[in-house]
Amino acid sequence: MLAIYRRELQSYFFSPLGYVFMGSFLFVSGIFFAFGNIMSVSSSFGTMLSNVSFIFMLVVPILTMRLMSDERRTKTDQLLLTSPVSLWSIVVGKFFAACTVFLLTLVLTGVYVIILSAYGSISFGEVFVNYLGFFMTGCCMIAVGLFISTQTESQVTAAIATFGAILLIYLMDSIVSVISINFIGVVLEWLSLFSRFSDFTNGILNISSTIYMITFSAVFLFLTVASVEKRRWSEG
Amino acid sequence: MIEIKNVTKRYGTKLAVDDVTFTINKGEVLGFLGRNGAGKSTTMNIVTGYISATSGQVLVDGMDILEEPRQAKRCIGYLPEQPPLYMDMTVEEYLYFVCDIKEVRKRNQKAHLEDIYELVKIADVRKRLIKNLSKGYKQRVGLAQALVGNPDVIIMDEPTVGLDPRQIIEIRRLIRDLGHNHTVVLSSHILHEVSDVCDRVVIINNGKIVAQDSLEHLTQGIGEGVRMMVRVVGPEKPVQRLIRNVPGVSLAEPMGMKEPDSMDFMVESAPGNDVRRPLVNALVSGGYSLLMLRPMDVTLEDIFLQLTSESSEGGN
Numbered sequence: 001m002l003a004i005y006r007r008e009l010q011s012y013f014f015s016p017l018g019y020v021f022m023g024s025f026l027f028v029s030g031i032f033f034a035f036g037n038i039m040s041v042s043s044s045f046g047t048m049l050s051n052v053s054f055i056f057m058l059v060v061p062i063l064t065m066r067l068m069s070d071e072r073r074t075k076t077d078q079l080l081l082t083s084p085v086s087l088w089s090i091v092v093g094k095f096f097a098a099c100t101v102f103l104l105t106l107v108l109t110g111v112y113v114i115i116l117s118a119y120g121s122i123s124f125g126e127v128f129v130n131y132l133g134f135f136m137t138g139c140c141m142i143a144v145g146l147f148i149s150t151q152t153e154s155q156v157t158a159a160i161a162t163f164g165a166i167l168l169i170y171l172m173d174s175i176v177s178v179i180s181i182n183f184i185g186v187v188l189e190w191l192s193l194f195s196r197f198s199d200f201t202n203g204i205l206n207i208s209s210t211i212y213m214i215t216f217s218a219v220f221l222f223l224t225v226a227s228v229e230k231r232r233w234s235e236g
Numbered sequence: 237m238i239e240i241k242n243v244t245k246r247y248g249t250k251l252a253v254d255d256v257t258f259t260i261n262k263g264e265v266l267g268f269l270g271r272n273g274a275g276k277s278t279t280m281n282i283v284t285g286y287i288s289a290t291s292g293q294v295l296v297d298g299m300d301i302l303e304e305p306r307q308a309k310r311c312i313g314y315l316p317e318q319p320p321l322y323m324d325m326t327v328e329e330y331l332y333f334v335c336d337i338k339e340v341r342k343r344n345q346k347a348h349l350e351d352i353y354e355l356v357k358i359a360d361v362r363k364r365l366i367k368n369l370s371k372g373y374k375q376r377v378g379l380a381q382a383l384v385g386n387p388d389v390i391i392m393d394e395p396t397v398g399l400d401p402r403q404i405i406e407i408r409r410l411i412r413d414l415g416h417n418h419t420v421v422l423s424s425h426i427l428h429e430v431s432d433v434c435d436r437v438v439i440i441n442n443g444k445i446v447a448q449d450s451l452e453h454l455t456q457g458i459g460e461g462v463r464m465m466v467r468v469v470g471p472e473k474p475v476q477r478l479i480r481n482v483p484g485v486s487l488a489e490p491m492g493m494k495e496p497d498s499m500d501f502m503v504e505s506a507p508g509n510d511v512r513r514p515l516v517n518a519l520v521s522g523g524y525s526l527l528m529l530r531p532m533d534v535t536l537e538d539i540f541l542q543l544t545s546e547s548s549e550g551g552n
Contacts, residue, residue: 003336014324014420079381082284083337084306107386233288 001045004085005100006068012101021062022105028055033112043120045113046130046201053134053197056141057166061159063098064145068224073153081232091146091224095217098142126203136213140193141166143220149219150227157192169193225232237262237389237419240285243292245278245443252278253289254443260389266414267430267451268423269420270440276423277317279440280393283421284314297388298498310339313387317394319378323367327358327377330366331384338385350386354411356380372403379410389419395428398403408433428540439539446543452541461502467528468519471500479503482518484511499525 012018023119034053036042080090116122123139145162152158172192189195193216196209238260245253253275260266270276279286283294285308294301304409306488331352335345353359356376357534361369368378375395382390395411396404411433414420424430426545430437431451438448443541447454468475479488489506494500505511510527519526 005337006335010324010329011324013355057327073322074316074320075316076285076320076322077318078284079334080313080337081286081312082309082312083334084309084339085337088305203412232286 001085001089002094004080004090005097006028008094008097009100010094010201012063012097013178017062017066020100021101022108023054025059025105027108028052028058029112033109037112037116041042043116043122045122045127046203048112049134050132050198053137054170055195056138057163057170057197059140060141060166061162062143064142064149064162065155065159065174066149067094067098067146068228069120069155069158070151073155081116087225087228091221091228094220095139095143095146098146100137102138103135108212123203129200129203129205132205133209135211136217137193137197139167140213140216140220143217143224144169147220147224150224150231155198172231237297238421239293239295240279241293241295243282243289243294243357245275251443253277253282256440256443256445256478257273257293257436258445258448260421262388262419262532263410264357264435264470265420265422265433266442267434267437268421269425269427269430270423271425271436274425274440275442275443276425277393278443280314280391280421280423281316284312285309286314286316286390295476310385311388313382313385313390315378315382315390315392317397319374320381321366321374321377324365326363326365326378326425327369328362330377331380334381338547340385348386352380352383355413357406372399372406375399375403375407379407387418390414390422391421395422396424396426404429410411421440434530439543441540447539463502463532465500465528465530465532466526467495467498467500467520468500468501468517468524468526470522470524475499475522476501477520478518478522478524479515482511482515484509484514495527502532 012021029052032048036048036051051227063072067078071080080088113122113127117124130188141187144165145158148161149158151161169192171193172188176189176192177186179188191212195210196206200208238361240256240258240260242336243253243256244251256275256279264390265516269277278287280288281303283296284306285294288302296311299308301308307471325333325401329350331349334343335348340348344506353362356379358373358376358380361377364373369377376396379395381390382392391415392411396407399407411422422430424435434451436449437454439446439454466479476488476490479485484505485503486506487502489502491500491502503515516526518528
């Protein structure tokens, strides 16, 4: 698994993808930091992260679109699947590599926190919870993107479908508010990733939300493994 | 070494591989012959564990490829039709990566790769990006990848497709060398490629095994030995009659006009009976000029014809 992880991480920085991801993320979060925190003289870091969370729709597809689809297109999956490595370690290695790039980018945004702490008063515990929630939400999105990437050989298709899926997740709360059937509304709200994320941006470390997010990622990793496995058996 | 038992792979209503059973013995060089689309690649993908069969079983050294995939896959090095290369890596980085996933110990990796560089002759490109290499070099890096971990069995799917003649000769020599201490399986749709290097061939057609034997045995029955092409200036019928009357000639078939004023004939004679001299003498004394005389190779198509006619005779 370590070998897969290392190779995948390397390839983010051999190709422009990793830099495009980091660049666009830092650019957008920089704008939100400048307007939301500095110019409006606010030290609420959680609000900034919550405002910037729409960026997942745009940057997560960059991170995940080629993870599995490119292996299939270039037939390098023949090497991986005929080597003595398990499918789980391939999928998990790739997932962790994408999460690492995301984490590295978040670490760079630590500059904002340093600036805030120099000119205002912030609670580091709260900022940590903000970051944790943001990171875990991102990982859930990456798991979704990874799953979608196994469904196609085309990076573009994977990117667009991932965009659509994250858009749906993002809009879930708004969809819930217009559903009149009570039962469905409650279930969807419980499932909504972003309503759980808002706990974290308010500085609340909610254990059930943490477990929900970890489970959410795990389920999509499982689906990824299952769909690769299914294709090996397919008769289509 | 590898047993393939009643393997079937179904794609929709089409049977890509239909109840295939054969054994790959330890130490042999086995040719896997068939036309394009006959099911060669599918079979190889099943044997290496890349895809799963609809039914049937593959045993590698007694281990089921589905039940003990890690142990079984460790015994096999696979070079698919399109070498599985990461274009954004250098040759060296790529092969270290392959060492890692094939569980070669860290401290042995360097020495192991040095041996492989030497064997497939890629030492001079080791620092280059794979995407910048020529097709021949890419193929060799692909082969290097299959050799990593020193597997007992090396499976190659059409290893010479798309290479120039000189590269083909080199790859063939390499395959022959590998055959000394590995079990090698190699697929091809070209008969003479297989006849050069293989001890035994398995022939597949429409997903079914139609023959498995040594190549000598398979080609023996065809044309009863010697077959040649002669090009003669002269009218078709009289020349054909003349050739037929030469002692030792069993068959003379016109093959049409390839050069103005001349006629091509396929001439067959019994094995061990060289009819060239009497044939040429007869033609010259008959007043016909001989333009060309060359032996004809047995082709895969001939073997197929032979096998299918045999089976239909058997059916009658």
